[in-house]
Amino acid sequence: MNKKEIILWGVGTSRTIRPIWVAEELGLSYKVKPIGPRTGETQTDAFTKINPKQKVPLLQDGDFCISESPAICRYLINQYGLAENITAPACAQEKAREDEWLSFIYGELDETSLYVIRRHEALAAIYGEAPNAITAAKSYFQKHISVAENRLKDRKFLIQNKFGVADIFLTTCLIWAEGSQIELSNILTEYLSNMTERSGYKRARIKNNQKL
CATH class of the missing domain: 3.40.30.10 (Glutaredoxin)
Incomplete structure (x- = not known):
């Protein structure tokens, strides 16, 4: 290679x-x-x-x-x-803040909420049906997504008011949530619309959606 x-x-x-x-x-x-x-x-x-x-x-x-x-x-x-x-944060405190958001999004929104829903809905044939777990996971997502919503009330991006990796992770989770019939607030919907209008996202979506 x-x-x-x-x-x-x-x-x-x-x-x-x-x-x-x-x-x-x-x-x-x-x-x-x-x-x-x-x-x-x-x-x-x-x-x-x-x-x-x-x-x-x-x-x-x-x-x-x-x-x-x-x-x-x-x-x-x-x-x-x-x-x-x-962009990425330059100083130690800004890097720590981005790490905090990445850990929060990946741990609380992705793994603990959205993937639990996926396991017991789309992948129920493998992992089994668990309607109570799905309901709890959706409630958990709604509780924790409010943290991001509050963050975005007066800014366009999560960190430094500049587009970064944390925005990529949050955007993918919001798309995932919509696909799981989770209702998003107006603030999050507007944020999602802005993120998915980026040319980088549009190119990535085409490559990610190619046939296996």
Whole structure:
């Protein structure tokens, strides 16, 4: 493999679009390997060799491999610098604030809320039906999304009032929430509309939605 070649493995989910979107905002040259999380392709010996977790998304940058969408997005920005379209905090306190938001979005909105809903609705054949868990997860999401809503009452973006990785994560969760029939406030709906009008998002969506 060309050591400068960047490959992003995985398409079709809210998690796989995140690093693709970052790469688009940074204007990077990269390839997308369109495999899905449940197509069997992540279970092959070849893929398991580069990612023993057998999960997507996965980043390959030459001989370096890393999984988990927060880590991938962070790496791309740290390794390849900033662009006009996306920024990252410069000082320790601002970096900590962004880490706080990323942890909150990924932990409370993605894993604890939206993925629980997905497991017991779209993936009920695998994980079983659990209507009470779905109801509780939706309530949990509504409770915690209010934190982001309050943050966005007087600003366009989550951090420094500039577009960054935290906005990518929040946007993908809001899209996911709408797909799960969770009602969003006017503030969040307007924010989502602005984020999805970005050309970087539109390009990333096309690549993330390609056929497996």
